[in-house]
Amino acid sequence: MDSLKPENRSPLLVVNKLTVSFGRLTAVSDLGFQVHSREIFGLIGPNGAGKTTVFNAITGTVPLSGGGIRFADMDITGLKPHQITARGIARSHQAATIFPETPVMEHVMTGRHCRTETTVLGAFLNSPFCRKEEIQGQGKARELLALANLEDVQEQPASNLTWAQQKRLMVATALATEPKLILLDEPVAGMNAEEIQEMLKLIATMRNQGITVFIIEHNMKVIMQICDRILVMNYGQKLTEGNPEEIARNPKVIEAYLGYKQK
Amino acid sequence: MERSIRLLIFLFLGLVVLLIPLLTSSNYWIYMFTLVGIYIILVASLDLLYGYTGLVSLGHGAAFGIGAYACGILQVKLGYSFLPAILGGTLFSCVFSAIIGWPMLRIKGRPYFAMGTLAMGIMVTIVIHNWDSLTGGVSLAGIPLPPTVHFLGWTLDFSSKRPYYYLVFFVVFLSIFLIHRLNRSRVGRAFKSIRENADLAEALGVNILRYKLISYVIASTMAAFAGGLYACYMGSIEPEIAGGHMSFELLVMIVVGGARTITGEVLGPLLLWFLPEFLEAAQVYRPLFYGLVLLIVIILMPSGIAGKVRSLHPRIAKWIP
Numbered sequence: 329m330d331s332l333k334p335e336n337r338s339p340l341l342v343v344n345k346l347t348v349s350f351g352r353l354t355a356v357s358d359l360g361f362q363v364h365s366r367e368i369f370g371l372i373g374p375n376g377a378g379k380t381t382v383f384n385a386i387t388g389t390v391p392l393s394g395g396g397i398r399f400a401d402m403d404i405t406g407l408k409p410h411q412i413t414a415r416g417i418a419r420s421h422q423a424a425t426i427f428p429e430t431p432v433m434e435h436v437m438t439g440r441h442c443r444t445e446t447t448v449l450g451a452f453l454n455s456p457f458c459r460k461e462e463i464q465g466q467g468k469a470r471e472l473l474a475l476a477n478l479e480d481v482q483e484q485p486a487s488n489l490t491w492a493q494q495k496r497l498m499v500a501t502a503l504a505t506e507p508k509l510i511l512l513d514e515p516v517a518g519m520n521a522e523e524i525q526e527m528l529k530l531i532a533t534m535r536n537q538g539i540t541v542f543i544i545e546h547n548m549k550v551i552m553q554i555c556d557r558i559l560v561m562n563y564g565q566k567l568t569e570g571n572p573e574e575i576a577r578n579p580k581v582i583e584a585y586l587g588y589k590q591k
Numbered sequence: 592m593e594r595s596i597r598l599l600i601f602l603f604l605g606l607v608v609l610l611i612p613l614l615t616s617s618n619y620w621i622y623m624f625t626l627v628g629i630y631i632i633l634v635a636s637l638d639l640l641y642g643y644t645g646l647v648s649l650g651h652g653a654a655f656g657i658g659a660y661a662c663g664i665l666q667v668k669l670g671y672s673f674l675p676a677i678l679g680g681t682l683f684s685c686v687f688s689a690i691i692g693w694p695m696l697r698i699k700g701r702p703y704f705a706m707g708t709l710a711m712g713i714m715v716t717i718v719i720h721n722w723d724s725l726t727g728g729v730s731l732a733g734i735p736l737p738p739t740v741h742f743l744g745w746t747l748d749f750s751s752k753r754p755y756y757y758l759v760f761f762v763v764f765l766s767i768f769l770i771h772r773l774n775r776s777r778v779g780r781a782f783k784s785i786r787e788n789a790d791l792a793e794a795l796g797v798n799i800l801r802y803k804l805i806s807y808v809i810a811s812t813m814a815a816f817a818g819g820l821y822a823c824y825m826g827s828i829e830p831e832i833a834g835g836h837m838s839f840e841l842l843v844m845i846v847v848g849g850a851r852t853i854t855g856e857v858l859g860p861l862l863l864w865f866l867p868e869f870l871e872a873a874q875v876y877r878p879l880f881y882g883l884v885l886l887i888v889i890i891l892m893p894s895g896i897a898g899k900v901r902s903l904h905p906r907i908a909k910w911i912p
Contacts, residue, residue: 389790389793418794427788428788438780438783440777441777441781442797444777448773448809451778452773458776465777502795
């Protein structure tokens with residue numbers, strides 16, 4: 329059992345002294361933490377604490393003002409988003425970030441871009457390699473659609489889907505990139521109880537497949553239920569870090585969320 | 592099912608194209624349809640860029656003009672024959688577009704590309720106009736037709752209009768076929784993803800700059816080949832074919848016809864080039880006709896005529912490729 333304890337796992341993602349500034353505003357300052365292989369790691373904090381900015385920094389969509397990020401023992405600081413995806417970090421967004429006109433099946437296939445190699449010439453000639461890759465891709469996409477319970481809508485354009493379906497589509501598309509680490513930005517926001525259960529099932533499947541999950545979520549029940557460890561941020565800095573019980577008891581966390589205790 | 596419908600439509604269109612020359616003895620009609628074919632190649636290649644990748648080019652005529660002039664110059668000034676000239680001209684335009692496209696596409700945001708291509712169209716026209724010794728200035732004349740070909744007992748004499756018509760429509764079908772294959776592939780999905788949500792595309796591992804450039808280079812190369820066909824057919828060419836007016840017309844054609852549909856790529860030139868030729872008495876009103884059609888389409892059917900018809904019913908959409 330010892331090998332399953334977080335301390336004994338190797339760090340997959342190492343964030344060191346991360347600082348992100350927008351002009352004079354410092355969104356994240358001097359933040360350091362590690363995400364271990366195969367764990368579910370939560371990131372919480374009040375609105376404006378800089379959580380999404382941390383995700384943006386990891387995926388390379390905002391430039392760092394300081395610090396560095398290592399992933400799977402490689403320095404990924406300053407890499408472009410598409411290069412970071414190719415190394416094995418995927419992400420689903422908070423708002424519906426989809427290809428609105430693309431049918432669901434093709435939507436997931438698009439996620440396989442960085443794991444496929446068909447070139448312009450191959451496509452022109454419809455080469456055996458291109459056909460093989462296409463059939464493989466369709467097979468993988470179908471698996472993911474089944475996993476995300478989107479089989480019934482696979483012909484529909486993404487914008488026709490319900491909010492919860494769109495969120496699952498984003499996750500399925502992110503999974504199509506075959507990530508080692510997936511960043512989920514508020515995956516259950518705006519969902520009803522049933523839809524939340526469906527998403528949690530999806531997250532559990534990812535974990536069983538050996539994917540490390542890094543999750544931002546405001547729904548405390550969900551966070552406390554699924555996370556192995558939690559990082560709490562406030563005003564762009566680390567407030568504390570620990571397992572769910574420690575976090576729930578921590579007075580600093582209660583203070584950040586509820587304000588000062590009356591004396 | 593959908594595949595066989597598509598095949599059926601293609602066979603039907605192929606038949607129509609084959610039959611047109613048999614139904615008319617007038618060279619005028621053959622001439623007109625040949626030019627329609629060249630326009631279809633241009634509009635289809637622009638559709639790849641504008642419709643699929645979502646890049647608004649205001650200088651697609653420049654690629655056409657460069658291809659036409661390169662092919663013409665290679666023959667008239669350097670003495671090459673038809674095939675090396677048209678292939679050389681196309682290759683030149685391919686390399687040129689890759690070099691010029693890179694800095695234009697590096698800057699994110701569409702207006703910059705549109706402005707860059709607009710400026711390029713103007714510059715290309717000016718250079719052609721003024722580099723008399725190479726381009727002939729106001730017009731480059733004396734571009735020969737392809738030589739007569741003997742093939743398996745057939746004789747293709749291009750000095751009669753029909754063989755050239757068939758040559759052009761062979762290229763039309765080939766271009767549309769290749770664009771169609773590309774768009775169904777991994778590469779095409781990358782193009783579409785850039786148009787629909789560039790940030791998400793990047794997050795999924797699509798190298799945006801690279802795929803924009805690929806799209807631009809392919810579109811320019813096809814346009815340049817059409818330019819070569821045009822130059823040899825007309826015998827003489829003017830700098831205006833590379834100009835803003837031409838580029839603007841092409842863009843209007845694809846918007847009106849319907850982006851991302853083969854029907855739109857064919858309908859645009861038929862409606863906006865072929866049809867207005869009959870308003871001969873009213874040539875002065877041509878810009879008015881253009882403006883009016885564009886206005887009506889944009890207000891009533893933002894996805895173009897083909898897009899509008901497709902959206903009526905999924906069953907209809909199947910028959911409108």
